[in-house]
Amino acid sequence: MSAEPANNIVTEAPKVDGPFKKAFKDFYSKLRKNKSALVGGYLIIILIIIALIGPLLTSQDPDAVDYGVKLQSPSAEHWFGTDHHGRDIFTRVIHGLGITMSIGITATMLGGIVGVFLGLISGYYGGKLDTIIMRIMDILLAFPGILLALALISILGANLQNVIIAVAIFAIPTFARIVRGSTLATKNLEYIDAMKALGASDTRIIWKHILPNILSPIIVQGSLFIATAVLSASGLSFLGMGAQPPSPELGALLSDGRDFMWDAGHIALFPGLVIMLIVLAFNIFGDGLRDALDPKMNK
Amino acid sequence: MFQFIVRRLLQIIPVLIGVTILVFSLMHLSPGNPAHIIAGESAPPSTVKQIEERLGLDDPIPVQYFNFIKDAATLDFGNSWRTSLPVSEELWPKFWVTFELAVYSTIFSIFLGLIAGIISAVRKYSIADVSIMLIALFGLSMPNFWFGLMLMQWFSIKLGWLPPTGWGTPEQIIMPVITLGTMGAAVIARMTRSSMLDVISQDYIRTARAKGLSERIVIYRHALKNALIPVVTVIGLQFGSLLAGAVLTESVFAINGMGKLIVDRILARDFPVVQASVLVISVIFVFVNLIVDISYKFLNKRIDLD
Numbered sequence: 001m002s003a004e005p006a007n008n009i010v011t012e013a014p015k016v017d018g019p020f021k022k023a024f025k026d027f028y029s030k031l032r033k034n035k036s037a038l039v040g041g042y043l044i045i046i047l048i049i050i051a052l053i054g055p056l057l058t059s060q061d062p063d064a065v066d067y068g069v070k071l072q073s074p075s076a077e078h079w080f081g082t083d084h085h086g087r088d089i090f091t092r093v094i095h096g097l098g099i100t101m102s103i104g105i106t107a108t109m110l111g112g113i114v115g116v117f118l119g120l121i122s123g124y125y126g127g128k129l130d131t132i133i134m135r136i137m138d139i140l141l142a143f144p145g146i147l148l149a150l151a152l153i154s155i156l157g158a159n160l161q162n163v164i165i166a167v168a169i170f171a172i173p174t175f176a177r178i179v180r181g182s183t184l185a186t187k188n189l190e191y192i193d194a195m196k197a198l199g200a201s202d203t204r205i206i207w208k209h210i211l212p213n214i215l216s217p218i219i220v221q222g223s224l225f226i227a228t229a230v231l232s233a234s235g236l237s238f239l240g241m242g243a244q245p246p247s248p249e250l251g252a253l254l255s256d257g258r259d260f261m262w263d264a265g266h267i268a269l270f271p272g273l274v275i276m277l278i279v280l281a282f283n284i285f286g287d288g289l290r291d292a293l294d295p296k297m298n299k
Numbered sequence: 300m301f302q303f304i305v306r307r308l309l310q311i312i313p314v315l316i317g318v319t320i321l322v323f324s325l326m327h328l329s330p331g332n333p334a335h336i337i338a339g340e341s342a343p344p345s346t347v348k349q350i351e352e353r354l355g356l357d358d359p360i361p362v363q364y365f366n367f368i369k370d371a372a373t374l375d376f377g378n379s380w381r382t383s384l385p386v387s388e389e390l391w392p393k394f395w396v397t398f399e400l401a402v403y404s405t406i407f408s409i410f411l412g413l414i415a416g417i418i419s420a421v422r423k424y425s426i427a428d429v430s431i432m433l434i435a436l437f438g439l440s441m442p443n444f445w446f447g448l449m450l451m452q453w454f455s456i457k458l459g460w461l462p463p464t465g466w467g468t469p470e471q472i473i474m475p476v477i478t479l480g481t482m483g484a485a486v487i488a489r490m491t492r493s494s495m496l497d498v499i500s501q502d503y504i505r506t507a508r509a510k511g512l513s514e515r516i517v518i519y520r521h522a523l524k525n526a527l528i529p530v531v532t533v534i535g536l537q538f539g540s541l542l543a544g545a546v547l548t549e550s551v552f553a554i555n556g557m558g559k560l561i562v563d564r565i566l567a568r569d570f571p572v573v574q575a576s577v578l579v580i581s582v583i584f585v586f587v588n589l590i591v592d593i594s595y596k597f598l599n600k601r602i603d604l605d
Contacts, residue, residue: 139317142314151322241566
């Protein structure tokens with residue numbers, strides 16, 4: 001990372017890519033070199049496309065009840081079978097894919113934005129501000145895994161919106177820590193001193209010169225956290241704390257499936273497989289990207 | 300070393316204060332007057348007032364916080380709002396169930412994770428390595444509550460080998476432990492592999508090989524010992540997330556542990572029980588991390604001395 005930043009001074013000259021565009025180009029060229037990052041990336045794109053246009057292609061209404069065909073096993077007509085209300089599980093899973101993915105992505109983005117902001121100011125300004133922010137992050141990290149989300153939901157109430165908020169808060173400390181570390185590593189580089197000497201404001205230095213340079217670790221963390229967020233959020237819905245029936249959110253579908261384990265095992269099978277596919281895609285992408293960006297592994 | 304331990308002990312004080320403040324405020328940030336919740340919707344104002352006085356809800360907030368800490372330090376968490384039993388009486392039997400589940404799952408994940416990770420590292424890029432890492436990636440990406448349901452479907456419903464629910468007998472323990480421990484095993488396997496590969500590429504391993512030591516001794520006596528150090532950190536973190544992750548596993552297998560207790564009481568708005576459970580788990584987590592930090596430092600120091 002230490003060799004590239006010097007180029008950024010050039011960004012002051014006209015007709016050169018802006019710092020973010022350059023950062024993204026750089027990012028993309030690294031991404032292309034790593035096969036698993038590419039596979040993960042394509043998988044994510046395919047899942048997003050299915051989530052967007054899938055609901056238009058499935059003819060059935062996800063909530064359409066038909067007791068004539070309840071608890072049927074997978075067939076040509078109902079690919080994934082039907083549930084206890086005779087609803088088509090394939091249609092519900094396709095709708096649920098979009099819901100579950102957007103919960104994970106929204107929560108990660110919300111928490112990520114706050115975490116990145118806190119990490120930037122913590123790392124850049126240091127001192128008391130840094131100490132206070134990082135101690136608060138330590139406190140949030142003292143609640144392992146899903147526990148913080150559960151504690152927050154106990155205050156906020158059990159519904160989908162609160163699950164997003166709870167998972168977002170759970171995301172904040174991990175982003176803040178990583179961004180703080182990267183900011184610390186970047187801010188003492190010579191070109192930042194040069195910018196300061198030229199009279200650039202703190203805001204400008206942080207926004208135009210530090211943030212573009214630490215974008216890669218943020219994207220890696222973002223991808224890996226979406227995986228965690230999808231698992232946590234669907235888990236909370238499974239517990240009845242998140243999406244409520246008749247929402248076809250995948251965790252809620254699994255919760256339905258559990259009640260009919262003895263008569264119709266297929267109900268629980270497919271929603272779980274799709275959750276795994278989403279999580280797998282973001283894990284592969286994040287893993288591959290981390291390897292591509294980690295100079296130690298590049299050898 | 301002593302200085303390091305003292306410094307780390309001092310560092311956890313602000314964290315513990317923060318955790319207690321956050322847990323304490325659970326009750327106060329939630330909508331609704333606690334006394335109303337306890338007394339019920341239609342209770343006369345005089346009853347509500349009485350309850351407020353009895354619980355000290357009319358004291359200033361800092362006084363209430365101080366009392367909360369004082370009681371919590373003696374493991375007195377007040378009475379449940381739903382069952383009126385002392386919270387600690389409800390909590391401890393369930394705590395031990397969850398603790399057992401987490402300990403067994405940790406042992407399972409260490410055992411499986413280490414073996415898989417070592418095989419992967421020693422046979423780098425072999426079919427065994429690629430398949431182990433692929434399985435680990437799936438293990439990491441699988442919702443464990445779904446995995447639990449699938450196990451139950453096969454081993455209880457289709458084959459009838461294992462009881463689908465409950466906790467206590469050896470047969471009842473198998474599926475929950477596999478369910479909860481798989482993700483940890485995946486994490487440990489990946490960590491062990493990369494840590495082993497790191498160590499194997501180092502000079503002193505080349506020296507050991509050059510001395511003519513057998514590959515077995517090189518791997519198990521020289522490489523493994525040092526490769527395990529970073530794995531220790533992961534194991535510590537795993538134990539904490541297992542305590543919390545038990546919530547889902549307990550729900551799947553209808554295990555009457557702390558996770559199920561938390562979920563039931565959140566839905567019933569029984570805050571003292573939720574407060575106490577969250578506090579107990581996070582305080583344990585903080586101390587487990589402390590122990591991990593210290594042992595990490597200790598292990599690293601030994602390397603320096605070597």
